[in-house]
Amino acid sequence: MTSTATPPGLARFNALEEHAALAALHEACASTAWARRLLAARPYATAEDLCTASDAATADLTPGDLEEAMAGHPPIGRPEPGDPASAREQRGMAGASAELRAQMLELNLAYQEKFGHVFLICATGRTGEQMRDALRERIGNPPELEREIVRTELGRINRIRLATLVQEDRT
Template sequence: MLHEVCACRAWSRGLLARRPFPGPDALLAASDAAVAELTARELAEALAGHPPIGRPEPGDPVSAREQRAMAGATAALRAEMHTLNQAYQERFGHVFLICATGLTAERLRDAIRLRVKNPPEREREIVRTELGRINRLRLTRLLDNPRPHTYADDAAERERMSTETTASVSTHVLDTGVGRPAAGVPVRLSARAGPGDDAPWTVLGDFATDTDGRCADLPPLPEGTAHARLEFRTGPHREGGGGAFFPEVAVVFAVVPGEHFHVPLLLGPFGYSVYRGS
């Protein structure tokens, strides 16, 4: 569970070495102390567990939630953020780390614009501070919700992701040929704005179904989205059964702001079906 907070093993050991904790404040203070003790190599191990801003790892709902603002950013801002991420990583040798919770996409961009100019020593201390803030927030979330994660949590999270001006999407894939969920199926989510069918598509990210065949951590759709597209790379999943008759399945559907759209795929050897679920 601590690995979900921070990928650095030294941080986990440092935190546990300070037990027992009389209360939440003592736990958070112990986390701060463990972060302060990290060597440069251990800090790099912690950073390796964080994806670049704007590109959360598939199957990582924690980072996707923390970086939620980037999912609704314009294509131009996402492209600029990608360029800035590359420049930052070339300069400092690691990802740009910031406690993104509550920050808009514009503020995230402005922060990396400023910090990419920092001297390495100054930036290293800022990174350590940001790591401490992220660990604090994640520990607090664990304290507030200590029970195991369930799909009811996913539903609640999706409800929060949908606003009056945005919509959200989830999916799952069932292999009807074997009667089991299809795990590890690559899924790409795209969106387009405007009423016309000739509007360009914007790719929002690449993901994969989990062991239950679900893909519940998709980002919210940008404001103004008229259509969403789910592209399933079903070929690799069916290869073990003699090849895939449908190596790819693309599903395009209309969306309405403020609603959640659960669109499952039922995949068979020689046919498939989709529907709007709940």
């Protein structure tokens, strides 16, 4: 028989006071509009319901909301000091050679100059070389295409971070 009870980690998230839930969501994604939309839809019965709501909220982000979300992400190869999420997600750059780090810095700067924002990629599970190659490929995109790729990557990152947020053993 299948249990219909809400998983403990998700139940904990559902029960958080509004300000605490908003802060937790803001850690997952820096877009206030995204966080407020997810907050307004609580409680969630399953983690997949939460992720589906995240996908819908991400799809509806305005250009300004998307910029706000991207501003919460450090450049690839330079995780934010004291931010375990970005360090964990960018683990593929941890053992990168000095040459690869220099290439990423140069490419990141060129990308930022062209598009006006940080290069955003779901780095989880990717090597430094894979991220560099993706950056090389995407820097040639027109802005409209790149904005949609960024939205897709943000959605992937949000799903991973939400899964971490509602883990059962999170303290």
